Amino acid sequence: MVEPERTGRILPVDDPVLEKVYAELARSPWHDPRTLAAATKLTPKEAREALERLLDMGAAEPAAGVPLEAAVRPPGAVSAAWVGRLEEQVLLSHRAVESLTQQYLAARGAGSTSTIRQVRAEEMLRLFAAGQDSCRFSVRGIAAPPFAQTLGANDERQMKAMDRGVAYRTIYAAEALNLPAARASMLRTLARGEEGRFIARTPMKLVIFDEDMALVPTATAAPNHSSESLVIGRSALLDGFISLFETVWEMAMPLGGEGETDVDLGDQERELLCLMAAGSTDLRIARHFGVSPRTVERRIRTVLDRLGATSRFQAGALAARRGWL
Structure with a gap:
């Protein structure tokens, strides 16, 4: 009805x-x-x-x-x-x-009544979910392998938060771009409005909910043991982590969506972007189009230049933002 x-x-x-x-x-x-x-x-x-x-x-x-x-x-x-x-x-x-x-955050170990404490992986994941469900305006994160969750497991929760107006900004370690599942997850969230950047080496892993709470993984134990994280409530220490994030954000390179030019691509160029985003090699793309690998390299460079992208993944992110993938 x-x-x-x-x-x-x-x-x-x-x-x-x-x-x-x-x-x-x-x-x-x-x-x-x-x-x-x-x-x-x-x-x-x-x-x-x-x-x-x-x-x-x-x-x-x-x-x-x-x-x-x-x-x-x-x-x-x-x-x-x-x-x-x-x-x-x-x-x-x-x-x-x-x-x-x-009060909700304090009861879960992260409000103004609890400045800092250490938790195991299971509790960290619960706080990660609760923080996204209760945040009001922003989630800021620095992400790098190894990931505590199965890649893509958090996408639906993140998209629901973005749908209600929460802004996500994430800095990805460059090595994460080499993981197909990570690339697929990034493209989904970037297409829905996440702002993403990448940097060659991240100083740490970090996620900040509004200006109320931060989760900071501190160590990864042996394969059969859980990792540990710090839960930081409102404090000078939290302010320091917020400043750290903003500093690294300024140093990082955009993944897409920032400074885009008004450009439209043809069907074959969009198909090329889809193959690139899927991780296809130049040789496989050449076979798909029936051209030489050198021709593929030239076409890829042309598409990157037209989009103002500096990498294949950045081009894929820009295409995802435009709904081409």
């Missing part, structure tokens, strides 16, 4: 009939009882009762010289008081959400 279109309202009560009568009188103040009823598709009695309710709530007032002996007040005057009360309630709700979010 198609959901009816939602519209704003002027009156302090949610009553479509009153809204209809008010709007009609705002547009046409010279109605008499008969024409008002016809215009609003009400009976004359229903139209009169609606007008009386508008008078009672102050949305209309007695007026001489018009057939109904009443006129509606300006929309701004009618809505100002109750919209002001609503805005105040929204502000109070935001404050309540922020307060409860701090």
Whole structure:
């Protein structure tokens, strides 16, 4: 079933009939009882009762010289008081959400009441999921192999967070670009709006939720043991990690989506990008198109130049942003 279109309202009560009568009188103040009823598709009695309710709530007032002996007040005057009360309630709700979010994070070892503690891998993964579910505006991360989760396992949670307006910025270690599963996951999230950059060597792994909590893997034990991470709440130490992220972000190279030129590619060029993003070798691409490897190299360089990309993966990221893959 198609959901009816939602519209704003002027009156302090949610009553479509009153809204209809008010709007009609705002547009046409010279109605008499008969024409008002016809215009609003009400009976004359229903139209009169609606007008009386508008008078009672102050949305209309007695007026001489018009057939109904009443006129509606300006929309701004009618809505100002109750919209002001609503805005105040929204502000109070935001404050309540922020307060409860701090309690939520504190109960999980990451609020202002717990500045720093060490956790095992299982707890870190739980906090990683909870942090994304509760964050309000941003997730910043530095990612490098080996990864604690199966590559792609977090994509759906990240996309849901981005759909509600959370901005993701991730710095990837260059070695991650050599992993097919990592490349596929990056292309999915970049296409949905993640900002990504890469750097030859990352100083550490790190994820920061808003400005409330950071997870910092500190050591990876032997294969049969769990890794350990630090959970850092609001503190000078967290501020330091935020500054570190921003510094590394400025040093890193964009994966795509930044500084793009307005360029459109042909079908064969887009097909070439798909093969590149899938990790196909020049020889395999040459066989696919029935051309020489040298021709493939020349075409790839042309596509990279047109996109303003410096690597195959960056070209793939740009293509993903545009929905070409």
